[in-house]
Amino acid sequence: MIEIKGLHKSFGGNPVLNGVNLNIQKGETMVIIGQSGGGKSVLLKHIVGILKPDEGEVWVDGVNITNMDNNALNKVRCRFGMLFQGAALFDSLTVGENVSFALKRYTALSEKDIQEKVKEKLALVGLRDIENIKPAELSGGMKKRVGLARAIAMDPEVVFYDEPTTGVDPIMADAINNLILDLHNKLKITSIAVTHDMVSAYKIADRIAMLYQGAIIGVGTPDEIKETTNPIIHQFITGEAQGPIPH
Amino acid sequence: MNPIIDFLSYNLRRMAIPVGGVGLLFINTIKSFRPPWERENIVNQMVQVGVMSLPVVMITGLFTGMVLAAQTYYQFHKLTVETAVGLVVGLSMTRELGPVLAGLMLAGRIGAAFASEIGTMTVTEQVDALHTLATDPVKYLVVPRLIACAALVPILTIITVFIGIAGGYVVGVKMFGINGTYYLRNMSEYMCPWDIMGGLVKAFIFGIVIAIIGCYKGFNTEGGAEGVGRATTGAVVTSCILILILDFFIVFIYKGLGVG
DSSP states (O other): OEEEEEEEEEETTEEEEEEEEEEEOTTOEEEEEOOTTSSHHHHHHHHHTSSOOSEEEEEETTEEOTTOOHHHHHHHHTTEEEEOTTOOOOTTSOHHHHHTHHHHHHOOOOHHHHHHHHHHHHHHTTOOSOTTSOGGGSOHHHHHHHHHHHHTTTOOSEEEEESTTTTSOHHHHHHHHHHHHHHHHHHOOEEEEEESOHHHHHHHOSEEEEEETTEEEEEEOHHHHHTOOOHHHHHHHHTOSSSSSOO | OOHHHHHHHHHHHHHHHHHHHHHHHHHHHHHTOOSSOOHHHHHHHHHHHTGGGHHHHHHHHHHHHHHHHHHHHHHHHHTTOGGGHHHHHHHIIIIIIHHHHHHHHHIIIIIHHHHHHHHHHHHTTHHHHHHHTTOOHIIIIIHHHHHHHHHHHHHHHHHHHHHHHHHHHIIIIIITOOOHHHHHHHHHHHOOHHHHHHHHHHHHHHHHHHHHHHHHHHHTOOSSHHHHHHHHHHHHHHHHHHHHHHHHHHHHHHHHHTOO
């Protein structure tokens, strides 16, 4: 479904992505792991088309979206949803307005139907009766849930998760993992998550890919990754300070 | 290579990047002027730019007009041409002080607000979120701000000018006892409609500068709170400097067109 071919990206002369190649199949949950600041979020933003690569291509369902103009790209983006690390809720809008943001713009639904859809999506992430609250009044975990409700409001085919469990307590992190699994099972969506939280990665992933020094150095199922002989992947998943990865 | 050439080329490049960026943002904003319009956003921005700025421009106009009248009176009194105070206040307020001082005050109020709001949205990934929600940030954020500034900065300037002239009248006629009839007659006799129109055209240009610079600085914010602070300061300083430089060149453009 999504094919990343030879992606290169540098910022101020510093290479962040150094020839990333990765295929994501329809309906699977792909988790990209890697060190903090290793380019995972940058990779995600290339797939969504927020960043343009210096070299390389991103293909979605056989269509090269790398150099698409904004109008064409927006049509592709209507099939995507994204949960940001800090939720990225619009703080000038209420929770209800955040969740209904794309529905009001891209659907012909009546105001009543939009409100029902907002309630339905909030209920899916375990929230109710908070439509009129501003994001500033929500806890970190609630913000992530609202961000998730906004991401799935348009019933997307692909949902991107940028560090879905970062910044929340372990219980809330597990609740978010369950939500991701639940949404995946209920809505049959393709999911791509980037994280350095291995508990989360093992729980939600169909396949895990490791990004290291700007390239994918290994891809496999959670069991294959656990039994890897690659010393870099082994050091990362076991979280040992000693090993080939400098710290 | 010669260190002087190195220094010059480095600094020219440093200056060229933001100039190009501002130009591109302006072109993209003009390209985004098409329906569907962000009506709610436009109304919100008009309230922020227009209604909320009224006290600032009224105080600016009032005290500028009063000070100008007082200083002019003290000099003109020596030459016994006090009745020309009205003309000086009128011409200065309409041609220069009204548009420039209103522009500078609004650059501080509105430009700072635009840069900090969009800057915060940039560093908290809200601008990226707009992209993922298939919404063009330029159309959603910049177009309403540009419409509000281009439409309302001239109106705020008219208010500044009239309050300034009124303030000058109060000081000149009521405080210093200048003959009110002569004060107004001199003003109306030697001023022409272009004095007001020319000031409004300037205000329109300054409005565009304030909106585009504020939004550009906001979109290019890097880092956290410190970056937002830098962007806000940068927006105000850049807008103010541009307003002063543009004002200088507009004077000669008007002269060249035979209207100045």
